[in-house]
Amino acid sequence: MRRWAAAYRLRSARAQEVPGFQLAVVSGLLGLAALTASMLGALELSPAAVVTAIADSDDPMHTVVWDVRLPRVVCGALVGCALAVAGALLQTVVRNPLADPGLLGVTAGAGLGALFVLIFVPQAAHWVPFVAFAGGAVTIVALLLLAWRPGRAIGPLRIILSGVAVQAMLFAVLALLTFAYADRAPAFASFLVGSLNGLGWSDALTVGVPTAVGLVLALVYLRPLDVMLLDDASAAGLGLGVRTARIGVSGVAALLAAGAVSVAGLVGFVGLVVPNAVRVWAGPGHGLLLPLSAVGGAALVLLADTAARTALRPLELPVGALLALLGGPYFLSLLWRKVA
Amino acid sequence: MTTPACLEAEKVTLRHPGADRDSVRDVSLAIAPGEIVALVGPNGSGKSTLLSALGGEVVPREGRVRLEGDDLTRIPPRKLALRMARLPQEPVAPEGLSVETLVQQGRYPHLGAFGVARADDDRAVRDALRSMELTDLRRRPLETLSGGERRRAWLAMVLAQQTELLLLDEPTAALDLRHQWELLEILARINRDHGVTLVVSLHDLEQAASLAHRLGIMHRGRLYDAGAPGSCLSEEMLRDVFAVDARVHKEDGHMRVDLRGPADPIREM
Numbered sequence: 001m002r003r004w005a006a007a008y009r010l011r012s013a014r015a016q017e018v019p020g021f022q023l024a025v026v027s028g029l030l031g032l033a034a035l036t037a038s039m040l041g042a043l044e045l046s047p048a049a050v051v052t053a054i055a056d057s058d059d060p061m062h063t064v065v066w067d068v069r070l071p072r073v074v075c076g077a078l079v080g081c082a083l084a085v086a087g088a089l090l091q092t093v094v095r096n097p098l099a100d101p102g103l104l105g106v107t108a109g110a111g112l113g114a115l116f117v118l119i120f121v122p123q124a125a126h127w128v129p130f131v132a133f134a135g136g137a138v139t140i141v142a143l144l145l146l147a148w149r150p151g152r153a154i155g156p157l158r159i160i161l162s163g164v165a166v167q168a169m170l171f172a173v174l175a176l177l178t179f180a181y182a183d184r185a186p187a188f189a190s191f192l193v194g195s196l197n198g199l200g201w202s203d204a205l206t207v208g209v210p211t212a213v214g215l216v217l218a219l220v221y222l223r224p225l226d227v228m229l230l231d232d233a234s235a236a237g238l239g240l241g242v243r244t245a246r247i248g249v250s251g252v253a254a255l256l257a258a259g260a261v262s263v264a265g266l267v268g269f270v271g272l273v274v275p276n277a278v279r280v281w282a283g284p285g286h287g288l289l290l291p292l293s294a295v296g297g298a299a300l301v302l303l304a305d306t307a308a309r310t311a312l313r314p315l316e317l318p319v320g321a322l323l324a325l326l327g328g329p330y331f332l333s334l335l336w337r338k339v340a
Numbered sequence: 341m342t343t344p345a346c347l348e349a350e351k352v353t354l355r356h357p358g359a360d361r362d363s364v365r366d367v368s369l370a371i372a373p374g375e376i377v378a379l380v381g382p383n384g385s386g387k388s389t390l391l392s393a394l395g396g397e398v399v400p401r402e403g404r405v406r407l408e409g410d411d412l413t414r415i416p417p418r419k420l421a422l423r424m425a426r427l428p429q430e431p432v433a434p435e436g437l438s439v440e441t442l443v444q445q446g447r448y449p450h451l452g453a454f455g456v457a458r459a460d461d462d463r464a465v466r467d468a469l470r471s472m473e474l475t476d477l478r479r480r481p482l483e484t485l486s487g488g489e490r491r492r493a494w495l496a497m498v499l500a501q502q503t504e505l506l507l508l509d510e511p512t513a514a515l516d517l518r519h520q521w522e523l524l525e526i527l528a529r530i531n532r533d534h535g536v537t538l539v540v541s542l543h544d545l546e547q548a549a550s551l552a553h554r555l556g557i558m559h560r561g562r563l564y565d566a567g568a569p570g571s572c573l574s575e576e577m578l579r580d581v582f583a584v585d586a587r588v589h590k591e592d593g594h595m596r597v598d599l600r601g602p603a604d605p606i607r608e609m
Contacts, residue, residue: 095434223455227448229437233428234494236397238501239421239449283481284434285441 077298084297087271102268105167109139136254194267194320210259269327345370351403381558421449446500488519
C-alpha cells in the first residue's frame with residue numbers, strides 16, 4: 001500500500017513537469033468523444049461522412065448531424081465542463097474532495113428554481129437559467145450560513161452534512177412539485193435524473209453563456225483559489241479575505257451549475273468524479289486542475305451520453321442515470337480512501 | 341526603549357468568542373525593529389492569543405495594536421500581508437501540494453491584478469527555497485517530507501512574503517530535539533542576515549532565552565514581565581508563573597533552568 005502510494009506520488013510529481021502533455025491527452029479524449037457521439041446513433045456514419053454532413057448543407061445527413069447530433073454534443077460538452085469545474089471549485093471552498101454540486105444540493109436548488117419557472121410561468125422560459133442561478137446561489141449561501149459558527153472556520157464535515165440535509169429538503173419539494181403538477185411536467189422524470197435528450201442549438205446557448213462567464217470568473221479567482229487550499233489562518237496571513245473569497249467562489253460554482261441544470265436537469269457526480277480523477281495528474285494547484293477538469297468533464301459526459309443512447313438502441317437512457325451508476329461507487333471508493 | 345516600536349500592543353484586552361472571561365487582559369508590549377521577542381508562559385496563559393492579536397487575526401475588545409503607528413484594524417488584509425507575515429502553530433496544506441507550490445503562495449499579496457507572477461516573484465521563491473535548503477526537495481509533495489523539512493517549507497512560504505516582521509506561533513512544537521535546534525538556528529539567521537523582526541511564542545524557556553533578545557512572560561492573561569532573558573528568567577518568576585521550583589544559572593553564555601520539582605502547592609493557587 002505504502003509502496004503503491006510512493007509510486008503514485010513519484011508519477012504525479014514527474015507529470016507535473018509537463019503540463020501541456022496532460023491537457024493534450026484529455027483534449028484528445030474529448031475530440032474522440034465528440035467524434036464518436038457524432039458518428040453513432042440510429043444511423044451510423046463514418047468520420048468522413050460526419051465531416052461532409054456538417055460542411056455540405058445539401059447532404060442528406062446534414063439535418064441529422066447538424067440539427068440533432070451536434071447541438072447535443074455541444075450541450076453535453078458544456079454541461080460536463082460546467083459541472084466538473086463547479087465541483088472543483090466547491091471542493092476547494094469546503095476543503096473536502098467529497099464535495100459536488102449535486103451532493104451539496106446546489107443543483108437541486110438550481111433545479112427547483114428552473115422547475116418553478118417551468119410550472120408557474122411557462123411563458124417566461126428564457127428566465128430559467130437566471131432563476132436557476134438564483135436557486136443555486138440561495139442554496140449555497142444557506143449552506144454556508146448553516147455551517148457557519150461565529151469566530152470559527154467552517155468545518156468541511158459540517159458543510160457536507162448541512163448539504164445532505166439541504167439536499168434532502170430540496171428533493172422533497174422537487175418531488176412534491178412534480179407530483180402535484182404531473183400534467184404540466186411530462187419530462188420531469190428525466191429532469192430529475194438528468195438527460196440530454198432532444199437538446200437543440202438554443203439550449204447550447206442557454207448553457208454556453210453561464211458556462212463561459214463562470215469559466216472566466218474562475219480564472220479571475222485562480223490565485224485566491226490556490227491560497228484557499230491552505231488552512232484559514234495561513235490563508236488570512238497571506239492577505240486573503242477568506243470569507244469573501246468563499247462566497248465569491250461559491251457564487252461562481254452556483255452559476256456554472258445553474259447553466260448545466262437549465263438544459264440537462266440534475267446531472268450528478270460529474271463534479272465529484274472528474275476533479276478527483278484529474279487531481280491524480282494535476283495535483284491540488286488550480287492552474288492545471290481547472291482546465292483539466294473542464295476538458296475532462298466535457299469528455300466524460302459526452303462518452304456517457306453516447307453510451308446511454310446507443311447501448312439499448314432504440315431506447316435512449318438518461319445520461320444522469322448512467323453517471324450515477326458510475327459515480328456512486330466512485331464516491332464510496334473516495335470515502336473508503338479518505339475516511340477509513 | 342529608544343528606538344520607535346514597529347509593532348505595539350496598547351492595553352490590549354481579548355476574549356475568545358463565547359468565553360465568559362478575558363484570555364488576555366490589559367497587555368502593553370512594544371516590539372522594536374530588528375529584535376527577536378519570545379512570548380513564553382504556561383498553557384492557557386494567553387501567549388498564543390496575544391500573538392494572534394499582534395498579527396491582526398483577532399480584534400481586541402479593548403486597546404489597540406499599532407503597526408508602525410497604524411491601527412491594525414485599519415489596514416486592509418492584503419496590505420497587511422505585505423508588511424507582516426504570520427505562521428500558525430499547525431498550518432494545513434492539501435495532500436499532494438508540492439513544496440514549491442506552497443512557497444509560491446507566499447507571493448500572493450505581491451501579485452498584480454491578474455495574479456501573474458513576475459520575475460521578482462520567481463526570485464523570491466527561489467531565494468526562500470535556497471535559504472531553507474529546500475531547492476532539491478521543491479518538487480516533493482509536502483506529506484513525503486519529514487516534520488522538520490515540512491516546517492522549513494512553511495517557513496520558506498512566509499519568507500517568500502518578504503516582510504520585515506514575522507510572527508510565529510510555537511514553531512518548534514512537535515519537532516524532535518535536533519530539528520528544534522536547527523529551526524532555532526534558522527530563525528536566528530533570518531533575523532541576523534535579513535534584519536527581520538521576529539515575534540515567536542515558545543514553550544521551552546532555555547530555547548526562548550537563547551534565541552530572543554527579549555522575553556515577554558505571560559501569566560493568566562497578563563504580561564507578568566518583559567525584558568532581557570538574563571533579567572526576567574528568574575527563580576522567583578518560575579515559581580510565580582510556572583509553579584515550579586527551579587535553579588537558574590548561566591553556562592557558556594546560555595541560560596540554564598534546572599528543574600527541582602513542583603513549587604509549594606499554596607503558591608500554585
